[in-house]
Amino acid sequence: MSCRDLGITVTNDLSPSEHVNNITVMAHQRANAILRCFAYRDNKLLVRAFTTYVRPLLEYNSVVWSPYLKQDIARLENVHRRFTKRLVGLKHVEYAEQLQRLNQHSLELRRLRTDFIWCYKIVFGLVRLNFGDFFKYSPVSTTRGHPCKLYTSHCTSIRSRFFGHRVIKAWSTTVYRSLRTFCH
Numbered sequence: 001m002s003c004r005d006l007g008i009t010v011t012n013d014l015s016p017s018e019h020v021n022n023i024t025v026m027a028h029q030r031a032n033a034i035l036r037c038f039a040y041r042d043n044k045l046l047v048r049a050f051t052t053y054v055r056p057l058l059e060y061n062s063v064v065w066s067p068y069l070k071q072d073i074a075r076l077e078n079v080h081r082r083f084t085k086r087l088v089g090l091k092h093v094e095y096a097e098q099l100q101r102l103n104q105h106s107l108e109l110r111r112l113r114t115d116f117i118w119c120y121k122i123v124f125g126l127v128r129l130n131f132g133d134f135f136k137y138s139p140v141s142t143t144r145g146h147p148c149k150l151y152t153s154h155c156t157s158i159r160s161r162f163f164g165h166r167v168i169k170a171w172s173t174t175v176y177r178s179l180r181t182f183c184h
Contacts, residue, residue: 008065016065020072027079030054043087062111063118068161076107115167134164
């Protein structure tokens with residue numbers, strides 16, 4: 001059983017798989033329409049159209065539904081991979097090289113960036129969300145690195161896959177200065 005709220009499909013087991021399926025179908029349709037509509041095959045123009053019309057669909061509210069299953073991550077990335085493969089001169093080029101030539105990032109890296117931005121905003125009080133609802137500061141004060149290391153208790157339930165838990169490991173191992181640079 002599932003329901004749709006604010007554009008996100010939520011199932012009774014809180015798995016993002018159904019939502020990923022729904023948005024990838026729509027994203028493939030939009031990407032195909034872009035490729036069919038433009039007779040002039042300028043890669044910059046096509047990438048800009050993809051960035052404007054398809055990528056927001058794949059990234060909308062990803063902090064809430066970010067996938068954790070490899071098949072869901074691959075399904076999302078496949079939309080981007082399939083689109084870039086159909087651009088002029090990129091058919092036989094590896095995906096990582098395609099992204100580099102187009103000056104693009106993978107969707108997985110973009111979701112991580114969005115998580116970091118929201119974590120930063122919550123930690124430094126830039127949004128009206130209660131810090132204590134998501135995080136706790138690390139009780140160990142003698143750690144190296146930045147002073148904003150976050151702590152989470154061990155969690156084996158489904159909660160371990162949600163924002164407050166998944167972002168902490170990456171946040172705490174990232175150097176604070178580079179995070180500030182990355183998020184701006």
